[in-house]
Amino acid sequence: MSRSSNQTDAYALILEAIDVGVYRPGDRLVESDLAERFGVSRTPIREALQRLETQSLLERDGRSLIVASLDHNQMAELYVVRRELEGLAARLAARHATEEEIRVLQEMVESDDAFVDNPTELSKANRRFHEQIHLASHNRYLVQQLNLVHRTMALMATTSLAAEGRGRIAQEEHKTIVNAIERRDEDGAARALKDHISVAFMTRLKQDAGDRAKG
Template sequence: MQKDAYTLILEAIDTGLYRPGDRLVESELADRFGVSRTPIREALQRLETQSLLARDGRSLIVASLDHNQLSELYVVRSELEGLAARLAARHATREEVDVLKDMVAEDRVLVNDPVALSRANRRFHKQIHLASHNRYLVQQLDLVHRTMALMATTSLAAEGRGEGALSEHAAIVDAIEKRDEDRAYAALKTHISKAFTTRLKQDSLSNI
């Protein structure tokens, strides 16, 4: 299925092709993606409405998150992800649990590749969202994760964070498999909290 202009630009931001502060020009985007300028213009307007793009004079640039926005985002993400884990513990099918277990096992080979591990991490979280079997929660988490794309670096690049994250993933899946809703909720919230702590440390070092 052919991707629309909105999805193409969003994926370009998500993969780091365009980073916070980069200027997005209609004609250049149309040439890059082989799409006419009208759908590009509509996609840019939609991304601006979602606060993924910001105005810099007459130009549109990829937005960046300040400290307060980052904190607010992680508060919301923590609660929504925790709820997704709780509902997954209640509703996930045997097959969905097996997929999560396979992901944890297979992702261990990526521990020294932060970029690949970051992609795998997004797949893992998305699978938990789907296993919650709540379409409205999935929609809200999609919006949160789109905003996460505005972070220039991944917390998984920090030394030792990859191993820690995978251990946390294993604990989350174990709780979901055992249908322990409270433990699944707590394990995923702890996972997000540790990721946030790591990111704050990264930011403090980059500001020295």
């Protein structure tokens, strides 16, 4: 295996571990531990950590690297960008998605109903659903930007889908989005997805307020 592929694999492995919650905001990442965990030498691990730091997914805590966390302002800024980009993706999906891609979205929404009371699994399904809309936009540059946004979303300690009743409501919102895409209603699809992100943001703000009250 080449050095560059080793480096790419190490980066992808660490990124996925952060994404699925193996490493949470504030967790310290140690080269030797990561190398042992993933079966990769320390050099590509070190290079992957440097890359993640430049992307602001890791931050310095003294001499250590820890998984970054988002403060209130960063979270708000991220949701503003996500709302606009996701809305554009839905608009382009309504314009460009193939019949097969629309059918896949419909099947995803139907099957994801099984996870409404399981926030962890629903969160994974939600990610797959949104990625499918991104791909259906048929715009590679938009997909790249949304990938970065979703990677940064992993720096939030909890999912808004964990809020009481949010899973069921989110599923209904997903159905509204897909129905608009199927009708080729570009304005309706964009509006439905932007509204979906706005509700998710409000849910997360309420979660944070509740956490502060407990503290």
